[in-house]
Amino acid sequence: MIGWDIGGANIKVSAIKLKGNEIDSIRIIIEHFPIWKKPEKLPKILCEIKNRIYSKKPESMSLTMTGELSDVFRNKKEGVNYILDSASQAFNNYDYSVLNIRSKLISVDEAKANPIEVAGANWVATGWLISKKIRNCVVIDIGSTSTSIIPIMKGKIAALGKTDFEKLIVGELVYTGVLRTNVAAIVNEVPIKGAKVGISSEFFSQSGDIHLILGNISYEDYLTETPDNRGKNLINATKRLARVICADLEDLKKSEIIRIARYIYEKQIDQIMTGLEKVYSRLDPNNKREIPVITTGIGKKFLAKKAAKQLNIKKIVDINKIIDNFTFMATPAVGVAIMQAHKLLGRNVIWKH
Amino acid sequence: MIGWDIGGANIKVSAIKLKGNEIDSIRIIIEHFPIWKKPEKLPKILCEIKNRIYSKKPESMSLTMTGELSDVFRNKKEGVNYILDSASQAFNNYDYSVLNIRSKLISVDEAKANPIEVAGANWVATGWLISKKIRNCVVIDIGSTSTSIIPIMKGKIAALGKTDFEKLIVGELVYTGVLRTNVAAIVNEVPIKGAKVGISSEFFSQSGDIHLILGNISYEDYLTETPDNRGKNLINATKRLARVICADLEDLKKSEIIRIARYIYEKQIDQIMTGLEKVYSRLDPNNKREIPVITTGIGKKFLAKKAAKQLNIKKIVDINKIIDNFTFMATPAVGVAIMQAHKLLGRNVIWKH
Numbered sequence A, B: 001m002i003g004w005d006i007g008g009a010n011i012k013v014s015a016i017k018l019k020g021n022e023i024d025s026i027r028i029i030i031e032h033f034p035i036w037k038k039p040e041k042l043p044k045i046l047c048e049i050k051n052r053i054y055s056k057k058p059e060s061m062s063l064t065m066t067g068e069l070s071d072v073f074r075n076k077k078e079g080v081n082y083i084l085d086s087a088s089q090a091f092n093n094y095d096y097s098v099l100n101i102r103s104k105l106i107s108v109d110e111a112k113a114n115p116i117e118v119a120g121a122n123w124v125a126t127g128w129l130i131s132k133k134i135r136n137c138v139v140i141d142i143g144s145t146s147t148s149i150i151p152i153m154k155g156k157i158a159a160l161g162k163t164d165f166e167k168l169i170v171g172e173l174v175y176t177g178v179l180r181t182n183v184a185a186i187v188n189e190v191p192i193k194g195a196k197v198g199i200s201s202e203f204f205s206q207s208g209d210i211h212l213i214l215g216n217i218s219y220e221d222y223l224t225e226t227p228d229n230r231g232k233n234l235i236n237a238t239k240r241l242a243r244v245i246c247a248d249l250e251d252l253k254k255s256e257i258i259r260i261a262r263y264i265y266e267k268q269i270d271q272i273m274t275g276l277e278k279v280y281s282r283l284d285p286n287n288k289r290e291i292p293v294i295t296t297g298i299g300k301k302f303l304a305k306k307a308a309k310q311l312n313i314k315k316i317v318d319i320n321k322i323i324d325n326f327t328f329m330a331t332p333a334v335g336v337a338i339m340q341a342h343k344l345l346g347r348n349v350i351w352k353h
Helices: A039-053 A076-090 A108-113 A122-131 A164-170 A207-213 A234-244 A254-283 A300-310 A325-345 B039-053 B076-090 B108-113 B122-131 B164-170 B207-213 B234-244 B254-283 B300-310 B325-345
Strands: A002-006 A010-019 A022-032 A061-065 A097-099 A137-142 A147-153 A189-192 A195-198 A293-296 A316-318 B002-006 B010-019 B022-032 B061-065 B097-099 B137-142 B147-153 B189-192 B195-198 B293-296 B316-318
Touching: A002 A039, A002 A076, A002 A122, A002 A325, A010 A039, A010 A325, A022 A039, A022 A325, A039 A076, A061 A076, A061 A122, A061 A325, A076 A108, A097 A108, A097 A122, A097 A325, A122 A137, A122 A147, A122 A293, A122 A325, A137 A254, A137 A300, A147 A254, A164 A254, A164 B195, A189 A254, A195 B164, A195 B254, A207 A234, A207 A254, A234 A254, A254 A300, A254 B195, A293 A300, A293 A325, A300 A316, B002 B039, B002 B076, B002 B122, B002 B325, B010 B039, B010 B325, B022 B039, B022 B325, B039 B076, B061 B076, B061 B122, B061 B325, B076 B108, B097 B108, B097 B122, B097 B325, B122 B137, B122 B147, B122 B293, B122 B325, B137 B254, B137 B300, B147 B254, B164 B254, B189 B254, B207 B234, B207 B254, B234 B254, B254 B300, B293 B300, B293 B325, B300 B316
Parallel strands: A002 A061, A061 A097, A137 A293, A293 A316, B002 B061, B061 B097, B137 B293, B293 B316
Antiparallel strands: A002 A010, A010 A022, A137 A147, A189 A195, B002 B010, B010 B022, B137 B147, B189 B195
16 A cells, blocks of 8 residues: 655655555655655656655555645646646556545546645545544644644544635644744744844744754754755754844854744744644633644644643643554655555554554 | 945946036936845846946946845855955956945955945945935835834934844844735734634745735836746736635635735734834834934835834925935935945035935
């Protein structure tokens, strides 16, 4: 089983081996590919990944996407069609299913007939996967670029928003992430020498710099380009953050940089909390906070968990308590593959963790 | 007299003809040149502009800059040196002066010895120019990318900040402008159907789209690239703004788009007001608001004037009441040329308007 999640900045793939209806192993590939830079390379890169992940024809493939939101496409329809055409070309017309926002795996032709139904559907795979284990919960999946908050009630996805637009409105999508978020989109000002100071609006530094400076991620986790195309080490991250207030490194003490980074980190937690609060206010109007949060994605520990704690959620469960170690890095890709297996087998896929 | 203002996104040049010590004519050239994209082209483009603006050797040239802040340079020193080397090469070693933050025109060698003193000094030219006409005032110069707020007291620049970093702290630099400011750096949320909704943190839309949608600027004023490299017409600007909330055009009514654009516009005025308030609180601690504001730059009418009004400044003067028609589009380039003339003549340059 191969599951594809074609995002705007990363392509994630899972290869799942089954023994009967039980998962034997899960492999993950993550390839940084900013689709807006060279969209014409998409078929080639998909083909390369395909050749790396399977030597013989896989039993079955399924695909989900978010990359169609990129402004390299005029609208979502154009993006969906381009991604599907690229995949079909790369997979040599080998058949695959496409996930839609109603938790159905449909054919490529059906997907093309209803592009808006498959646009930005990757959160459905995540929600579906976790709904198989936990009947009532709220999933927080924090990736490099954005955060999905997915309510699950009575074993079913209970999201109010279907499209990204609707999800932004109800708080189920928060456009903040671990690596690629422009610092200027997180804060409008930062604390310097006891005062709040306005910042540059350029794309000088991103959330990856903040989390590197604060030790939330390491060099190896920083899987994206940097705004200035310079290194992913502490010194370069610090320079980038200093530039946000038009400063060179010499203008700021280390403690001042740390204070600024912490402030931005807190604001990012606030952003996630705002979305989470909207979702809980609907599911849990009496503020009991007893519905557990499941955290996943590369920001699960230092962003999702913190936001849930700040909202006084009583039970916070790491996805690793539910499924294999690296799934958190590509939950939708794993989810969509298991969905496909489930559909083909006609019964529940089971796994140990 | 030729005055150069080499910014990060635009190169602006003024050519001033004198009769005795009186200005006979002012010509302006504005060339969009994002320095971070192809820094190696800078000497060539400067040379081309030079050939367009003067056929015979000009009497004298002077230069100021802000482009060194671009993250294509490792730090300001590297940026200053690169810009000066490019200019020297383009001008065929024809001599020119460089403006420093202490209102002095110095030699290229002196500038290279003190790069931090010439970095981001273009606001000094603007302040100096206006100080020759109005002894006490606060200048607001709003360009494509940023806003300078320059206090002038007793005929002298009375800025507290010298570097961009210091100016951000005291409110004399506000990083918001008419064209290039990322919408996600102006607001964190926008109003939709009566609620505040979080937005995408990508660079999907910029202030130029907002002002085009609201009719504050026209197609011809939109002198910069667009985030998606698509057109500068209303339909494309609207699409870009819709994408900020992950929406296609079909998802939103025209009235909803206008409401969102107005909200962003108001927040931009607030940003400028915050800086202006900091400056006035120092100059005018009793809140008399009698020190006049002089507005210049392409945002003088719909941003600077509005912010000053909102702060109850009693007298707001358009720069066109002070100097020739197009100066507002390149005030530092005009200022630095007149400074140079003033220095060479050893007496005040005068002009009618």
